[in-house]
Amino acid sequence: MSTRHLGERYEYLSENRVEQYGGDINIYLRWEKHLMFACPSAYRVPTAMRLGDFLEQMLKPDYAAHPDCAALDFTRCQWKLDKAPWQPDFDKSIADNGVGHMSYIEFHAPGLDGVDGIGY
Amino acid sequence: MADKVFISLQNNAEAQPIITAILADNPAAVLNESPGMVKIDCPSRLVIRRESVEAALGRDFDLQELHINLISLGGNIDEDDDEFVLYWRT
Amino acid sequence: MAKKLGLKERYALLTRGLDWETTYQPMDAVFPYDSYEGIKIKDWDGWADPFRLTMDAYWKYQSEKERKLYAILDAFQQNNGQLNISDARYLSAVKLWLQGITPLEYAAHRGFAHAGRAFRGAGARIACQMQSIDELRHAQTQLHAFSHYNKFFNGFHGFAHMRDRAWYLSIPKSFFEDAMTAGPFEFVTSISFAFEYVLTNLLFMPFVSGAAYNGDMATTTFGFSAQSDESRHMTLGLEVVKFMLQQHEDNVPIVQGWLDKWFWRGYRLLGLVGTMMDYMLPKKVMSWAEAWGIYWEENGTALFHDLGRYGIRLPKHHEVAAKEKQRLTHEMWTVLYQYGNALSLHTWVPDDEEIAWLSEKYGATFDTLYKPRLLFLRAAEQRGERYYNNRLPMVCQVCQIPIFYTEPDDPLTQCVRIVEAAATRHHCCSDGCADIFNHEPMKYVQALIPPQQIYRGEAGGARDIFEYAAWLHLERDVDTGEYRGSPDQKNWDAWQEAHKTKPANAA
Numbered sequence: 107m108s109t110r111h112l113g114e115r116y117e118y119l120s121e122n123r124v125e126q127y128g129g130d131i132n133i134y135l136r137w138e139k140h141l142m143f144a145c146p147s148a149y150r151v152p153t154a155m156r157l158g159d160f161l162e163q164m165l166k167p168d169y170a171a172h173p174d175c176a177a178l179d180f181t182r183c184q185w186k187l188d189k190a191p192w193q194p195d196f197d198k199s200i201a202d203n204g205v206g207h208m209s210y211i212e213f214h215a216p217g218l219d220g221v222d223g224i225g226y
Numbered sequence: 227m228a229d230k231v232f233i234s235l236q237n238n239a240e241a242q243p244i245i246t247a248i249l250a251d252n253p254a255a256v257l258n259e260s261p262g263m264v265k266i267d268c269p270s271r272l273v274i275r276r277e278s279v280e281a282a283l284g285r286d287f288d289l290q291e292l293h294i295n296l297i298s299l300g301g302n303i304d305e306d307d308d309e310f311v312l313y314w315r316t
Numbered sequence: 317m318a319k320k321l322g323l324k325e326r327y328a329l330l331t332r333g334l335d336w337e338t339t340y341q342p343m344d345a346v347f348p349y350d351s352y353e354g355i356k357i358k359d360w361d362g363w364a365d366p367f368r369l370t371m372d373a374y375w376k377y378q379s380e381k382e383r384k385l386y387a388i389l390d391a392f393q394q395n396n397g398q399l400n401i402s403d404a405r406y407l408s409a410v411k412l413w414l415q416g417i418t419p420l421e422y423a424a425h426r427g428f429a430h431a432g433r434a435f436r437g438a439g440a441r442i443a444c445q446m447q448s449i450d451e452l453r454h455a456q457t458q459l460h461a462f463s464h465y466n467k468f469f470n471g472f473h474g475f476a477h478m479r480d481r482a483w484y485l486s487i488p489k490s491f492f493e494d495a496m497t498a499g500p501f502e503f504v505t506s507i508s509f510a511f512e513y514v515l516t517n518l519l520f521m522p523f524v525s526g527a528a529y530n531g532d533m534a535t536t537t538f539g540f541s542a543q544s545d546e547s548r549h550m551t552l553g554l555e556v557v558k559f560m561l562q563q564h565e566d567n568v569p570i571v572q573g574w575l576d577k578w579f580w581r582g583y584r585l586l587g588l589v590g591t592m593m594d595y596m597l598p599k600k601v602m603s604w605a606e607a608w609g610i611y612w613e614e615n616g617t618a619l620f621h622d623l624g625r626y627g628i629r630l631p632k633h634h635e636v637a638a639k640e641k642q643r644l645t646h647e648m649w650t651v652l653y654q655y656g657n658a659l660s661l662h663t664w665v666p667d668d669e670e671i672a673w674l675s676e677k678y679g680a681t682f683d684t685l686y687k688p689r690l691l692f693l694r695a696a697e698q699r700g701e702r703y704y705n706n707r708l709p710m711v712c713q714v715c716q717i718p719i720f721y722t723e724p725d726d727p728l729t730q731c732v733r734i735v736e737a738a739a740t741r742h743h744c745c746s747d748g749c750a751d752i753f754n755h756e757p758m759k760y761v762q763a764l765i766p767p768q769q770i771y772r773g774e775a776g777g778a779r780d781i782f783e784y785a786a787w788l789h790l791e792r793d794v795d796t797g798e799y800r801g802s803p804d805q806k807n808w809d810a811w812q813e814a815h816k817t818k819p820a821n822a823a
Binding site for chain 3: 229230231232234236260261262263265290291293294295296297298299300301302303304305306307314315316
């Protein structure tokens with residue numbers, strides 16, 4: 107489908123295209139069953155960054171307020187990338203793990219089901 | 227059950243004669259009061275008659291004066307100099 | 317003396333035959349906008365305002381409304397009406413109105429001026445003219461009413477500056493800009509019908525009644541005064557929809573598509589109003605779920621039954637709204653609570669009495685899923701660890717709301733839909749928003765999404781939520797953040813104490 111319009115054409119580039127990020131990308135992550143973080147989190151990251159470094163240095167501090175955070179072990183989590191099952195390699199870079207601009211990562215930590223086990 | 231039309235008016239002294247006239251002319255109408263306002267629901271059709279409002283008010287009344295204290299309504303409208311009608315066609 | 321003309325004759329004289337067919341230029345060149353959307357009109361005289369309001373009556377009754385309104389606003393200001401509200405927490409709702417809704421009134425003023433120019437039928441042009449003037453009046457009266465609160469409370473100062481910058485104000489702003497950049501028929505359908513007829517009753521009736529219950533004479537008065545205009549607008553909305561449907565059967569699928577789209581966009585926007593009702597009013601009148609039941613499920617669906625004769629059905633995804641009504645406001649409030657460092661209003665955990673009210677209204681869903689969250693947040697605050705989430709969120713590409721909604725059948729999993737256009741992935745909060753995106757992808761890839769703007773360096777160079785709040789001209793923990801301990805709360809408590817011991821106006 108397309109927008110009805112006056113004039114010759116109605117075509118635009120995405121305002122958030124990867125070229126706007128100077129070599130970095132914009133990615134999103136969600137920790138399942140932890141709705142204390144109401145929304146998936148947004149990051150701007152260098153694609154060459156080691157995935158494990160990103161998770162430990164950028165992601166984990168954001169979850170520090172949650173009582174489950176101390177027990178969070180990324181190596182024991184189940185992962186999805188853009189809604190498909192995914193096996194990340196923490197030693198490789200973000201790009202080499204197949205994570206692209208506007209990718210959406212979800213992870214589930216078995217045994218950690220949020221405050222009072224109610225997914226919060 | 228028939229769908230309900232409604233009219234909502236400010237709950238002030240000016241609107242009281244209008245509310246009185248509506249309730250008298252529409253036996254199926256139900257008055258719901260909330261802070262500051264009233265909402266009158268009625269199955270299918272509700273009529274406001276100029277003559278009834280004038281009788282309750284004790285002076286001439288132009289049905290368009292309704293606008294001053296009207297809050298909201300639901301239904302198709304048919305208005306002339308003598309009647310203001312709200313109705314559904316279902 | 318000639319007999320006075322009747323209402324129908326007066327209206328006919330105003331709207332029939334006063335216009336003319338252009339001769340220097342073809343009509344289609346003078347009015348290019350009213351045909352490109354695909355709406356076919358055989359006879360513009362089929363358009364009628366059922367109120368049959370003529371210009372003289374319009375000015376007469378509008379000036380009467382203004383006189384009443386300003387007499388009350390004067391009394392409110394002279395008598396320190398700000399001291400008579402239920403609690404200063406209430407003002408978070410008023411701040412959200414000023415920041416989020418008042419600019420929409422002004423946008424509607426502009427939009428209807430444009431639509432009035434775009435239609436070639438005289439009846440439609442006059443209806444749009446009146447509405448354009450009404451909307452300007454609403455923006456002005458709201459600013460006048462709120463300006464009094466600005467003298468005493470924080471967070472009112474930057475509404476115009478923030479309109480183009482703040483993440484939570486891009487939600488209402490993008491709603492109206494989507495409508496204003498459509499053609500005139502879609503614009504009037506979106507605003508007059510979907511927004512005003514179907515949805516604004518929820519804002520102006522239970523919420524404004526709530527303002528009355530919370531002692532806010534200023535908001536009650538302009539709110540009901542504005543809504544009396546809205547009842548005319550709603551009627552216009554219904555008439556324009558009936559007019560399009562009656563003119564040509566080819567119009568039916570186009571109109572249905574607009575009703576689907578604008579029902580969903582309007583519903584998403586109104587989540588903010590529901591949250592005002594359930595969480596920001598210290599004294600509560602009616603829950604969001606109850607209001608949705610009355611104003612949408614009863615009154616809104618009655619309207620769609622009436623339109624069934626033209627082949628119109630209920631808007632798509634209305635059943636999702638029904639599933640969300642028990643959880644929407646609880647989810648939304650915790651979003652506002654955690655991103656409170658970038659809001660020009662205060663948030664808090666409800667007190668025990670309010671939690672009991674929420675339990676009564678929302679039952680087991682609230683008690684099992686949401687009450688424990690509020691108690692957890694309260695305990696954290698009491699330990700001195702008031703919770704804030706300072707990481708920027710994922711945002712819906714269409715409604716621009718941070719993606720916090722949960723799956724319709726699973727209240728523990730956020731609902732994310734991935735859509736793709738212009739060689740770039742985007743995210744939507746629901747099937748409703750994904751449908752809208754996929755119908756017009758080239759429109760929505762242009763959206764400015766606040767967290768993305770920040771990461772692209774387009775928000776004054778802000779690198780985190782605190783620099784971003786400063787770019788919004790917000791002072792941390794004065795305009796933003798927790799209510800308890802805020803300057804607003806301390807001032808309020810001091811004034812209440814003084815009010816008890818001194819005569820009014822002696823402060």
